[in-house]
Amino acid sequence: DTAVSQTPKYLVTQMGNDKSIKCEQNLGHDTMYWYKQDSKKFLKIMFSYNNKELIINETVPNRFSPKSPDKAHLNLHINSLELGDSAVYFCASSQELRNIEAFFGQGTRLTVV
């Protein structure tokens, strides 16, 4: 069983479109995250949720809107996609809000053309 699963794995779309990436974890963790990995492999946090409550919003454009219907799911919706949004997006989860040992999904490679 996959611990943290994201769909889709690949996403190619045109500028201006709206798209969503889904994430689910079956680890029973309380905290979930979205990270963005750019073309140089640099990883940066975008959002974190703890028990469905937004904890971190790391100066991400408001075109990005996370939604957590329950603590096992954290979806990422992106409006009006731009070329610069092309990246690999990773979902992750951890049991604790502090002393984080995170489990990552396999990533979603988003390409905006």
Next chain:
Amino acid sequence: GDSVTQMEGPVTLSEEAFLTINCTYTATGYPSLFWYVQYPGEGLQLLLKATKADDKGSNKGFEATYRKETTSFHLEKGSVQVSDSAVYFCALSDLRGAQKLVFGQGTRLTINP
């Protein structure tokens, strides 16, 4: 703010060579330190961790020691294998700071047979 600096890659070694990937950090509080590994086309996996000064994390032949005096957490392996080829990320989470992982820029490691 908190930051992590890793040695520049890429690093190319022959099989059975000794590996060191340097990592230093800056943190205002008392961080936990991690090494994550990303194999081609996959998400990040936790390789090892250390939660306090002088702790040694180890896994799969890799080791790293939490050195508070030098603010370092260098990754070492005595004899690398072709299967160790991957991107390695040093990261910290600060128990007193924001509840997130802060990553270094990653080091790409290639092992030649």
